[in-house]
Amino acid sequence: MSRTSVLALRLAGPLQSWGASSRFTRRTTESAPTKSGVIGLLAAAAGIQRGDDEHLAPLAALRFAVRMDQPGTRIRDFHTAHHGVTGASMPLSERFYLADAVFVAAVEGDHALLTGLRDALRAPVYPPYLGRRSCPPSEPVDLALYEDTRLEDVLASVPWQASAWYRRRHRTPQALTVLRETAADESAAAADVQRDQPVTFDAAGRRHALRTVVTDSVSTPIPSGSGGPQDAHDPFAALEALENESA
Template sequence: MSVLTLQLAGPLQAWGSSARFARRTTEQAPTKSGVIGLLAGALGRQRTDDLSDLAALRFGVRIDQRGTPLRDYQTAHHFETGRSMPVSERFYLADAVFVAAVEGDDDLIHRLHQALRRPGFLPYLGRRSCPPSRPIELGVRHDQTLEERLADETWRAAGWHQRRNNQPTVELETIIQADGNTTAVDTLRDQPISFDPRHRRYALRGIRHGHVEIPNPAARRPSPDHDPTAVLRDL
């Protein structure tokens, strides 16, 4: 088994699991269906193609920078009649950064890694209006599990965000798909079955929330020779 690590960062992201009709919400972190859709697009697959091999991948995500919830609305007119359509709401995450990982068969993970470097369809972060601002792929590891990869990957938050948190380590939330050895404590309807526009289908997926402690590369460390009481002695 191998693990492919992804960096999901951009001005806007939107990861809906229950968005319908005129109100399109977003989850607090990337969904499995959204990331599998990104990977399927990188492979050049059509929405009607079989995705059972990708759906079988185990998925996890780490929240490196939560971002800010943003609400937008859209207006439209029917292209033939000119009649006004209902106003629709769109919710996004602004300035968010996530580290995601998928675990699966070595050959499939290798093909996904290569596809992300030369994608068949341009990747986007949940919606087509949300392009990534950084390279997505962070490499493949064969010597770590999905959990170990999320606990080991460098903190990917923006530099200004890292400097604002001046602690030597940070505690980051993880959302990891439950496997046969762990018990799910929550569920999310983002297990993709079909992306066919005529009949999109998603199943429930068990997830577990956790935390990992990651070093902060921007933390200011005092000089070992610094003595804060020296000025008092001089007086």
């Protein structure tokens, strides 16, 4: 009987963009990493080629969840391009990103498969990126591999991963939002649906199916290296008050 383990990832970088849908010249981003984007990241690290659906299928079958440790700020950029053959200008497009965001993503499944994926992240065939190739991670993605456990337990215990500057400027939140797939033995009555279940990444026609997503929350775990919960005192509060008065 196979063992069930969880691979946790820290997704942090100056910019991220996790699009679940795009219409014409408007490329939006979700507020948190999509399953399709994270599975694509893992597949690239493992060297799985686009269109190799046989090797993609075991990754797509992993149960997925993401915890929002630092929501970031949504920003908009305008993108120009020229046709590679004719040189003609392409239509101006809008592209949306999350700036300064940090997430903990996790996949649950067979221990041997996750061990291989963890090793692939440490020596990737193709470099990882956070939704788009223009969005590299700011540090290694691999966080930890947890044996004989479940998504819910891992996301409730992994230390809060928010950046140091963010922790200085913000009080520790009481809870962190978690978006997770329903378990096999769980009712999906209260779940939402999202079309980001990867079926194929073939460039000739990518396809995604629906999956069920439950919104939960967990108490914020103590950050790594912290001696206890963050003091409610904010040393930047006085400076920010002065800035507001002079504005």
